[in-house]
Amino acid sequence: MTRDTPVTAERSTRMSDHTYRVTEIVGTSTEGIDQAIRNGIARAAQTLRNLDWFEVTQTRGQIVNGQIEYYQVGLKVGFRLDDGD
Template sequence: MAASVARVTTISVRSDTSFEDAVRVGVERASQTLRNVSGAWIKDQKVELTDGKITSFHVVLEVSFVLDD
């Protein structure tokens, strides 16, 4: 039986649009640099405010990828 080993890396992403956009951009960017990206989960999220209005959305993602043999 073959075993696989995965690694998890943390990335931080900011979007002026939405949390969903930040997650999408983060996963797409991670996939450009890391091979075998297999999943991601949101570790933290927050918004930045100016004069009581949301100006940006921040997410911290844990991205997992399977290591090459």
């Protein structure tokens, strides 16, 4: 899935063929799946620049006393490598 209509400025910066790296994380939350994803992405953004997309790889959770204590969402997160990376 990609952005919609390409625009001129964007294209000119992509003359060279970029390489992306994909890192795998697990975001957690006591609230639900969406929040676990957001927590994981926010944490990854602290140390990685140019985050570009994510993909959910698995959804799990911990149960304590018959109730969900933690949602744990596995994520692959892609980011563009800059020249200096």
